[in-house]
Amino acid sequence: MEQEAKPSTIREDSRHGYFMKQALAMGEKALATGETPVGCVLVYNDKIVGSGMNDTNRSMNGTRHAEFLAIAEMLQTYPKSAIRETDLYVTVEPCIMCSAALRQYGIRSVFVGTHNVRFGGVGGVLTIHSDKSIDPPYPVYVGLYRKEAITLLRQFYIQENEKAPNPRPKKNRALNTTFDFENEDEADDFMPII
């Protein structure tokens, strides 16, 4: 993916780091309410104009991902054309649905915590942000607060899913706190956004 910057090129103490921290806070909120811990914020003119967290369980709608909620919030105050000057900070790579939606909405650029090899639409599985399309492409930067984003997901997936038909006991599971980014299998350590 040509437009992907290396994580080291974006410093965590920069303004990008600040906004990703806010996205992580939304992810924490999702975790606290039993949703898959993915959070995001939309930033327009250095200001957070929309924020979202995964909301699929409560809404009983599998398409209610963080990105859609953030955009809906922004559009209550701003016209759609403002999205062309807006950046997205999201803890986990947008899924294919959201990657396509962001392109239709004309997002300016997307900052991602960690890749999603199961559903990711900006490099994880497909490259919707840069494929041939009737809308302009957008650049993606991956790796900002990657460990924090992964830890959030791990915290979620060591929980038992009481709603599952056959909940799997996970009492003996401990939170994995090691990171091995050289190992490609690292990505399999957590589950996809669903």
Place this chain on the structure above:
Amino acid sequence: MDASTHGSPAASMKYVVEAIQPLDGYVVPIKSIQEVNPPEGYDDAYVAEVDIKSASRVIKALDASFPRDASALPLNHLRRFCKRENLPEPVRQYVDTTYPQKTSMAPSIFVLLGISLPDMEGVRALLEPFIPVPRPRSRASQEPQETASTPSTPEQSPELLIFRTKIPIYPPSSTEVANLWSQSLWPVTFNPAASRSTVAPNPQTLNRDQKSIEPRAGYYVSLAREVALEAKQSGRGRGVGAVIVDPRIEAQIDEKAWEEGYDSRERWPQAVVAVAGDCRFARAEAGGPSQSDRHDNVGPNPACETYNSDYEGGPDLHALMRAVELVARSRREAPENETDHAAMACQPVVHTDPQLSKPHQLSALERYFLYDVGSHVIDDESTSYRPSPDTSCQVSPRKRKFAAPNPEAAAESLDALAETELPPSTSLPAPPPPPLASLPPPPQEANGESEGRLPTSRIRSRAEGGYLCTSLDVYLSHEPCICCCMGLLLSRFRAVIYPRAGRLKSGGLASGPIEAQKAVLANGDANNNTNTNGSQPGEDREYYGLHWRKELNWRALGFEFVEDEADENFPPEEVAFHA
């Protein structure tokens, strides 16, 4: 609104729906990307000629001395033996010219040894005893011309015939490809039961579901177009429509019609659990007027004529996304969910689709299928449609497992629905449904006005086992955009169907150009055919085949509806947009 004003739009919608004519045509499964662009690769493999009678001993000897490398590509699709007369034509010509057949020899057969032979001398030594030998004298003497043609060769020891030939290293993707390779390279077999479920749907499942979808597909696609037309004429959106159908209600309608001996067609609308039209121009951004507010709302919105992303509203206002949200909303408002909902009131669900927040903003057709079909068209008793999961379990799971190919779906539709929804036939007046005059008053108008309780919805609630859009089918007027494609996977639809005439370059379901799907089979070289962009109008696009990607966790069956004749009311779209 009183009962009469409510009744008349429902009645007029009833006539609209009754007037919908099924399209004539058929459905075609959309191939997966891997089927259209199968991994292709060739290599040279060794082939040797052995005595036909020794074939099984040759295999035993080879397997014992040269066990297959477990890390190598499996070559199970290649036949191990081939008779000289069955060799593919190019191979046979080579063999016949290089090693002419000697009629004095015992019948032989060609054995495929493998791509690499680490120990060529060892192989030669191993096969030495199995080289075809001259026929026994007694049999040869019965053929007079043979003695003349082979007078002096018997004393020469026969030599092992061994050569290399090109073989396909991946299994064929279809019987057509298998035949092609068998005629040009080496005999191969196509095994549809091989574990390739990530590459393509199980053929039995695909076949079964295609058969259940085909008879009504023309009707539901036609209905999707009616919904599309309504959306376009309202000025609120582009002409795109979505129809969500419950196959279990379809099966139940068919069964009942068969039992009672009437045409099930008049009840097909009952299997529709929700319809939704596009309303991308209706979003009021920043509290201002929407595109459709600026328009006089009579006839198509002028924004339809071009593609300007500022006017497009967003994919959450697309038909499929709205239909999915209508199903979700129905669940959220189910009585059993009320307490949960109160607890959530401090943090209300964000309606990303502003048009869904107030029931009166639904279109006439959307309202009709959400509120009216259940009470007006189905028999009265069916308003108590509440199949409990418990009743479906009266038959033991084990028994159900062997009773039907898809035990869960079949059991619930045949057992649970039959018991709970179908009233006893004695109390049931014969169809067709009672005339409008005798209809009961419309139910719970007040509820419909407040947050849109769906009193007679056929959308199964959570308690009834309903979960997202699991086991539902969606019919669309157009090929959905990439966003909606993934949305339908995340919603767990069973199948998606759209008319081939509704393909869009921005779509995410088609897996290749229409013509190339045949051309692939004609010359077996998929890559050359499917990657030619822009060679034909409308094909300057990416092909995703998102319904069935091996990379993704969720998959749905995908079908294109091919009309026998083009419908002049729905010409191919001239403007590229996201449906």
